[in-house]
Amino acid sequence: MMEPLRITAQMAEPVIVMGNALHFDGILAYGAYQALTRAEKEALPPLPGADWAEDMDLPLERWQRPGIALPGVHPRLLWAGSVWGWKASAACARWLSHDRHEVRKKPAVDEMARLSRDGRVQIDGMRFKASDKRYPTLWAPVIRWYAVGDLPEVARLLSYVVGVGKLCGQGMGHLCFRDDGMPDWTVEPWHSDWSCYAETADGRVTMRHMAKEDPSELDLYRAEAIRAPYHHACRRYPCEPFDGTALAKYACDE
Amino acid sequence: MSDSLMGIWGTLTFDCTVLDDLVHGAGNIGNQQAFRKQHLLLDGEEREVPFVSGNSLKHMIRWNGVVYALMQMGLSAGAHFSKAAVDLLASGGALTAGGGTVNLERRRRLCELFPILSVCGFSSGNDMHGSLIKVSHLHFVCEPNLFRLPSRYRAEIEGQMPDGMLLSEQFGTRHDQAGNPLVRRLMAPASSARADERKAKRDEAKTGKDAKGDSQQMIYSMETVRAGARGVWRLHLQGLYKPELFAVLSALAQASTERSEQEGDPVLVIPIGGKTAVGWGRVSMRMTSTMRTETIPPELAESFVALTTDSPNLNTIRESYQEHLRSNRDEILAILEEAAK
Numbered sequence A: 001m002m003e004p005l006r007i008t009a010q011m012a013e014p015v016i017v018m019g020n021a022l023h024f025d026g027i028l029a030y031g032a033y034q035a036l037t038r039a040e041k042e043a044l045p046p047l048p049g050a051d052w053a054e055d056m057d058l059p060l061e062r063w064q065r066p067g068i069a070l071p072g073v074h075p076r077l078l079w080a081g082s083v084w085g086w087k088a089s090a091a092c093a094r095w096l097s098h099d100r101h102e103v104r105k106k107p108a109v110d111e112m113a114r115l116s117r118d119g120r121v122q123i124d125g126m127r128f129k130a131s132d133k134r135y136p137t138l139w140a141p142v143i144r145w146y147a148v149g150d151l152p153e154v155a156r157l158l159s160y161v162v163g164v165g166k167l168c169g170q171g172m173g174h175l176c177f178r179d180d181g182m183p184d185w186t187v188e189p190w191h192s193d194w195s196c197y198a199e200t201a202d203g204r205v206t207m208r209h210m211a212k213e214d215p216s217e218l219d220l221y222r223a224e225a226i227r228a229p230y231h232h233a234c235r236r237y238p239c240e241p242f243d244g245t246a247l248a249k250y251a252c253d254e
Numbered sequence B: 001m002s003d004s005l006m007g008i009w010g011t012l013t014f015d016c017t018v019l020d021d022l023v024h025g026a027g028n029i030g031n032q033q034a035f036r037k038q039h040l041l042l043d044g045e046e047r048e049v050p051f052v053s054g055n056s057l058k059h060m061i062r063w064n065g066v067v068y069a070l071m072q073m074g075l076s077a078g079a080h081f082s083k084a085a086v087d088l089l090a091s092g093g094a095l096t097a098g099g100g101t102v103n104l105e106r107r108r109r110l111c112e113l114f115p116i117l118s119v120c121g122f123s124s125g126n127d128m129h130g131s132l133i134k135v136s137h138l139h140f141v142c143e144p145n146l147f148r149l150p151s152r153y154r155a156e157i158e159g160q161m162p163d164g165m166l167l168s169e170q171f172g173t174r175h176d177q178a179g180n181p182l183v184r185r186l187m188a189p190a191s192s193a194r195a196d197e198r199k200a201k202r203d204e205a206k207t208g209k210d211a212k213g214d215s216q217q218m219i220y221s222m223e224t225v226r227a228g229a230r231g232v233w234r235l236h237l238q239g240l241y242k243p244e245l246f247a248v249l250s251a252l253a254q255a256s257t258e259r260s261e262q263e264g265d266p267v268l269v270i271p272i273g274g275k276t277a278v279g280w281g282r283v284s285m286r287m288t289s290t291m292r293t294e295t296i297p298p299e300l301a302e303s304f305v306a307l308t309t310d311s312p313n314l315n316t317i318r319e320s321y322q323e324h325l326r327s328n329r330d331e332i333l334a335i336l337e338e339a340a341k
Helices: A024-034 A038-043 A109-115 A151-158 A217-222 A244-251 B054-072 B083-091 B104-113 B115-120 B143-148 B151-155 B181-186 B189-205 B208-212 B242-255 B312-327 B329-340
Strands: A002-010 A062-066 A082-086 A097-105 A131-139 A142-150 A185-189 A197-200 A203-206 A223-225 A236-238 B008-018 B025-029 B032-035 B037-042 B045-052 B122-124 B127-129 B133-135 B138-140 B167-175 B217-225 B230-240 B258-262 B265-271 B282-291
Touching: A002 A151, A024 A082, A024 A142, A024 A151, A097 B037, A109 B083, A131 B037, A142 A151, A142 A244, A151 A185, A203 A244, A217 A223, A217 A236, B037 B143, B045 B143, B054 B083, B054 B115, B054 B133, B054 B242, B054 B312, B083 B329, B104 B115, B104 B122, B104 B127, B104 B329, B115 B122, B115 B242, B122 B329, B138 B143, B230 B242, B242 B265, B242 B312, B312 B329
Parallel strands: B032 B217
Antiparallel strands: A002 A142, A002 A185, A062 A082, A097 A131, A197 A203, A223 A236, B008 B230, B008 B282, B025 B032, B037 B045, B045 B138, B122 B127, B133 B230, B138 B230, B167 B217, B258 B265, B265 B282
């Protein structure tokens, strides 16, 4: 049964958010991918270098708007004269601190000296370059999202997600863990649908990247990804103005 | 018995105790190397909490898993690989080609032949294989960290400690051997003369207190996490097949210097962080597992909590992993070279 939902993550680590406002359908699509069998994962077309990204089948409702073909908009994003996305908000969080996380990439010079037959290695450029990458991080103890979906299925897919944002494999963006060993996600019914817009006493707030109705080429400068995977260029479409910082108040209990 | 379709899912939790002060450098403050810290705002206060990065711990798993596999393959010391293949083994390689067609067959074969690569993830040509483990940071038990540690620590004395109590300071020394009379006998006259010249310049520049004597000893100091500090580290397994699970366990075993058991749980002593070659950073880790039972192959279900202890079923699988590496040695060497191009 589809119903309005509020999703809460108790965070253990700062998050690396790189420009996509951390939409919930992106996180759920990752969970849906993880819930596939290995054979199903291998059957999916790989994303790197691909012109188009297949959609995961998510237990969420969809929004739909009339769409038009524009230069730079992927033709497959338009479906029967419209564009669509999942009813899932961007992250609502009171970001308490901004910091940076450094990752050192040390060339394996010692290992090469012992195991390789090559005479020299260039470490100031090209593929073996030593580097110290810095990523901006955001810290909030609680992050919330709003969606319209099937509660048990959303909760099942989230149980495969231990962290959000970039560099989860190295510990960034991890959630707290409950004593039963599962990540601390809470999915609960919510009184209103705040997935795309929230109607509150303060007025109407846009909760996610929403495709602009009747856009022109002039709107292309405001193109954003409208559904998962948000990093992929094929999802970009002119969008309504969106201010992620305005969502902070929706991270509070009420 | 074959693997479940989803592979094995679960979390290995390591309750850690620092046995020798831990060094994990994050630049220098004055003359002292600072310990790596995370900046958090908790209850309106900014806290700087020391931690060990997941990146360094993941590298420990990757490299020790590779070393174990190469040893099982019976490789002798010497040059077996190109530098690109060593880079693939030691740090996961790099994307080196474009194009929209990925060689899935090679990726499958590489993962099957050399499972530690699929465990830790790798890049090869235009293909990027994600990691099947998510490695958490190691966080120490102290009051600001309680919100992300298992709830049992709230009742313990370390759970009431402020983060500052974790930190200490240690120093090391090194000597300028040019002043050592025994070394002088071995030096060529020209080198000896240059050393005298340098010393004379130093003496000339010194005034006041410094002029009292010429020490050959140089001190370096570093911020450490104290021996006795406790911490929690988690390793999330995300759909591993049995050989991949054994690649992880073999990496942990290879990294450890001591292995024992406490109330049925395996305990590993693993040197982590910096300066482990000179005695720092030994950490005792007691491992417990919380697995998604539906993903555990039946033959592992009963013995899963004692993964690194001797269990007949686990031994069988360990032996088949070792045999796989030995019997496919030539093919493994060839595919590593091909994937690293």
